[in-house]
Amino acid sequence: MIDDADLASANNTMTQNSVFVARGLLIESTSPTWLYGTSSEHAVFYQYNFHKAQKVFAGIIQSESPYYQPTPSPPAPFGAAVGKLPGDLHCGFLSVLASSWTYLSVLR
Numbered sequence: 001m002i003d004d005a006d007l008a009s010a011n012n013t014m015t016q017n018s019v020f021v022a023r024g025l026l027i028e029s030t031s032p033t034w035l036y037g038t039s040s041e042h043a044v045f046y047q048y049n050f051h052k053a054q055k056v057f058a059g060i061i062q063s064e065s066p067y068y069q070p071t072p073s074p075p076a077p078f079g080a081a082v083g084k085l086p087g088d089l090h091c092g093f094l095s096v097l098a099s100s101w102t103y104l105s106v107l108r
Helices: none
Strands: 026-027 031-035 037-039 046-051 058-059 062-064 101-106
Touching: 026 031, 026 062, 037 046, 046 058
Parallel strands: 026 046, 031 058, 037 062, 046 101
Antiparallel strands: none
């Protein structure tokens, strides 16, 4: 969803548009990786997913959950996309969440 403070203004005559994104940043690197001053925001499933990652430094990272959650709650509107990428949580787990996860580390 696009974050635009003008959309909440009483003087706004525009129609609200909602744009959704399923996932944030998927990190699978096993080589030294530096994430310095990064941001991942408003994704439905997760903002940062460290899947089987090793030797990662993440500093000064910023994240925000989607403003529209908990309605609809995850995995909506991407229910059919769950499990399509490595590190995705299974649909049963996502269906009990009230909002997206900011930082996710899955070891398999």
